[in-house]
Amino acid sequence: MCSVCGCGQAEIHGDQSHDHAIHNHGADHEATNTRLIRLEQDILARNNAFAAENRALLEGRGCLALNLVSSPGSGKTSLLIKTIEAIGDRHICSVIEGDQQTSVDAERIRATGASALQINTGKGCHLDGHMVAHALETLNPEAGAIVFIENVGNLVCPAPFDLGENHKVVILSVTEGDDKPLKYPDIFAASDLMIINKSDLSPYVDFDIDAAIANARRVNPKIGVLALSARTGEGMQAWINWIDAARHLSAVSNSGVAARREC
Ligand SMILES: Nc1nc2c(ncn2[C@@H]2O[C@H](COP(=O)(O)OP(=O)(O)O)[C@@H](O)[C@H]2O)c(=O)[nH]1
Ligand SMILES: [Mg+2]
Known part of the structure; x- marks a missing residue:
């Protein structure tokens, strides 16, 4: 596994196939981060809807x-x-x-x-x-x-x-x-x-x-x-x-x- 980001590619020191520029690491990271942020936002939005219902029940x-x-x-x-x-x-x-x-x-x-x-x-x-x-x-x-x-x-x-x-x-x-x-x-x-x-x-x-x-x-x-x-x-x-x-x-x-x- 790549020790830089855990992306799963074999890490062979000096191996050009895992050169971060060659396999476009920056773009891979950006796409993964965007997906993670969206997933986190979805999870929290769903959670917040339940939390609002709980709060209304408790306040009531x-x-x-x-x-x-x-x-x-x-x-x-x-x-x-x-x-x-x-x-x-x-x-x-x-x-x-x-x-x-x-x-x-x-x-x-x-x-x-x-x-x-x-x-x-x-x-x-x-x-x-x-x-x-x-x-x-x-x-x-x-x-x-x-x-x-x-x-x-x-x-x-x-x-x-x-x-x-x-x-x-x-x-x-x-x-x-x-x-x-x-x-x-x-x-x-x-x-x-x-x-x-x-x-x-x-x-x-x-x-x-x-x-x-x-x-x-x-x-x-x-x-x-x-x-x-x-x-x-x-x-x-x-x-x-x-x-x-x-x-x-x-x-x-x-x-x-x-x-x-x-x-
Ligand atoms: N000395 C001391 N031990 C405490 C105190 N409060 C809890 N403990 C001990 O800490 C351990 C964990 O307590 P517990 O209430 O199960 O913690 P929880 O996992 O946060 O729910 C137990 O052995 C308790 O007896 C305290 O104020 N003083
Ligand atoms: Mg406990």
């Missing part, structure tokens, strides 16, 4: 939807369990769980008493609007519910996919390194809040919280930041307060939408 019921994105193992499910316990009213929490395989996380959530639905994406590396539309149909969240969406563990692919959520929340744990907002900027740019989890492990790792915040704000100057530990509960109250404020804001904007619809 006065629900708040949060899309939690992180690397595998940063603590999304643990945080959700502690969040549901802290909120207290299990009936207002509905959880959509995304993983490539198993329903382990949905079972962990159901053990709290909240309703949860597992989506297995197989080879897929993110949830999309269509999958969430089906999940909402089945979960049927009640009026005023908080719908948590735990995306597939991945800091890259979920970034461009709108699911109809009110906010994307990116979670970074202190064991992952404070440079991640610079290395995976898209998800930090798309998120309204960065949660720094596993603060209880801070004394044992060289994670520089100020650097992590500065890096995230280089990518997204408006991103909110909360540091907490899903294990010890330290910092959890600020997260619960953030959810309350987001519910309040979405209720205000939902009533504005309803009023506009009535006009």
Whole structure:
């Protein structure tokens, strides 16, 4: 395979048959890139149509939807369990769980008493609007519910996919390194809040919280930041307060939408 672009041609050093000028590499690249961009645009346009329907359904019921994105193992499910316990009213929490395989996380959530639905994406590396539309149909969240969406563990692919959520929340744990907002900027740019989890492990790792915040704000100057530990509960109250404020804001904007619809 060609090490320049992976185009599949045998790479023989000094072989003129693979001279980049001779096999018109520039034009090949341009055509391939154009096809890729069109395919990506089609996929995102289709996704956005489902996302818009999801958003309309959620707004109509006065629900708040949060899309939690992180690397595998940063603590999304643990945080959700502690969040549901802290909120207290299990009936207002509905959880959509995304993983490539198993329903382990949905079972962990159901053990709290909240309703949860597992989506297995197989080879897929993110949830999309269509999958969430089906999940909402089945979960049927009640009026005023908080719908948590735990995306597939991945800091890259979920970034461009709108699911109809009110906010994307990116979670970074202190064991992952404070440079991640610079290395995976898209998800930090798309998120309204960065949660720094596993603060209880801070004394044992060289994670520089100020650097992590500065890096995230280089990518997204408006991103909110909360540091907490899903294990010890330290910092959890600020997260619960953030959810309350987001519910309040979405209720205000939902009533504005309803009023506009009535006009
Ligand atoms: N020390 C510590 N461990 C945590 C914390 N949150 C999650 N974990 C652990 O991190 C691992 C992965 O957590 P999980 O919630 O499954 O992560 P997910 O893959 O993002 O859903 C588990 O062993 C959790 O017990 C935390 O705040 N502190
Ligand atoms: Mg999980």
